[in-house]
Amino acid sequence: MGGFDDVPEQTKTGKIIAVATLQVKPGKEARFEELISNARDAANSDKEPGTLTYRTNREVDKSGKPTGKYLLFEEYAGKAGFTAHCAQPPLQALLAETDIIASMNLDYAEGKPVIYQ
Template structure:
């Protein structure tokens, strides 16, 4: 199975291009599907990312909320993120905690949608 980083890496040029042509607040909806046997590990890694994102270490991260599927969908995660500016998302993606999540190899699928706040 690919890592989250491998899946996201293919989309990174598109993400960087979107961030380069916008300013102001942005919202991100990330959807991650872990291999069922590794869902708890992904949940723990996401919690570590959230601890940093919701701290003073990422002051321009306004919201970082994780939701997990129920019952047979408990290997699916949705992360809702709000950033004051595109640069804040770039800083978030470079954090050691996000890099650890990105390196985890047992991810079935990941999607990242970026929106400009109006």
């Protein structure tokens, strides 16, 4: 399990992929979605040129019903892009509300596919 301090200094491609899995506390989903939407909108704007991709998704169970788990797929031009994203006010606003996220796992990969079909 990684964290914000575990982001790689460098990868072969220079790009950094971050995959975040967040468990949101019951009853806090609407507030989380409001805050993460603000972070996503900023990430996908010209405010964050080092953010190449920022997608947010909510897990569904076998019947298609949404759960409290969210998956974020993020791609950055490098560590500086990741660091700049983390410093943006919309993400800081989310992180400041400590009663929303029950748990978070953050994993990193390099920005080049290594598995081909």
